[in-house]
Amino acid sequence: MKWLTKVLMDGGSVLNIVYAETLDAMGIDRVHIQPTGSPFHGIVPGKHLPRHRGCLTFGDRSAHHLRGSDKYRMETLTFEVVGFHGTYHAILGRPCYAKFMAIHNYTYLKLKMPGLCWVITVGSPFQRAYECEVECCEHAAVIAASRELAAIREEVIEETPDPKRSTESFEPIEGLDLLSSKGKVVCIGTMLSSK
Template identity: 35%
Template sequence: MGIGLDKLRPSKLPFHGVAPGKQVQPLGQIDRPVCFGTAANFRKEVLTFVVVGFRGAYSAILGHPCYAKFMCDVECVEYAEALVLDETLAAQLHEMAEEAMDSKQWHAGNFEPAEGTKDVPLDPKTPDGKALKIGATLDSK
C-alpha cells in the first residue's frame, strides 16, 4: 500500500490464529478509511488495521468491529427479529423441560434395571436399606 512503517502506531497486543500454534507480534496499527457498497449506495468508515511483517493468504481480515460499523438498519432489524425468535424458542423449550420434570413419567420407578445388576448400600454403616444398582460384571477397581 506504500505506507511507511513510521506511519504505524505501536501495538503491543499479540494475536493468535494467523500462524498455527504461534503468537504473532504486530509491527503496529494504522487507521485507514474504508468504503463498502456501490457508487449509488455506499458507506465510508475509518477502520483500525493491525499490520504484520509477513505475507499471508489474505490482505486483510475484517473482524467484529468492522461488521459492527457497517451493519445497516435492515440487518439490525433482521438480527433483532432473529434474537426474539431465539428467545421465544428458548422459552418454549424451558417450559417443555419443566413440564417433563414435573410429570410422573420421569419417576425413577419407570426405569427397568439392566440384567446382571447387584445392590450396593449407599452407606454401609447405616442399615436403612438405601442402595444403588450397579452392573454385576464391573471390575472391582
C-alpha cells in the first residue's frame, strides 16, 4: 500500500481531487478511471474530468493486532482525476469531511474524526506544513511564468460561450410604453426626456 504524504485538506472545495501522476505512483491502472460528463466546476469551464473510486484510510492500520490499535478509519471516496502537475498528492474537500465526519483545526494542523472506539487525530508538524506551502508557492510562480498557463487560457477562451451571441439577449425596443396601476401612470422608453 502506498501512502499519500502530501494531502491538502480544503474545506472550501466541493471536490476530492487526485493527480494522475499520484495514481501512477500508487500503481493504479488507468482502466479503473471512469469517464464522466460532469464539468470541473469553478476551475476550468467546459472541461470534463474522469473519476476514480478508491479507499482512503486515516490513522495507523499497520498495527491492527495490538490492543487499542483500531485508531484508523477507512472509507471509499470518489476522486476527480486531473492530468496537470500539482505539489500535493491529493486535495480532499467537503465530500471527504462529510464521509469521515471529520473536524479540522487549521491553527493546530489537526484533523479529528470518530473511529470504532476512539477519536482519531491526524496531524502534521508546523515545519512540514511550511515546507509544503513554500513548495506550492514556488510551483505557482513557475506555472504563472510558463507557456502552460497561456495554453490553458487559450483553451478556456475557446470553450467559453460568447454572451453576445446569445439568442435570448435583451434588446431595447424604440418607443414609449405606458403602464398604469391603481390610477398611477409610469412611462417606460428609450426616448424619454430627463424630466
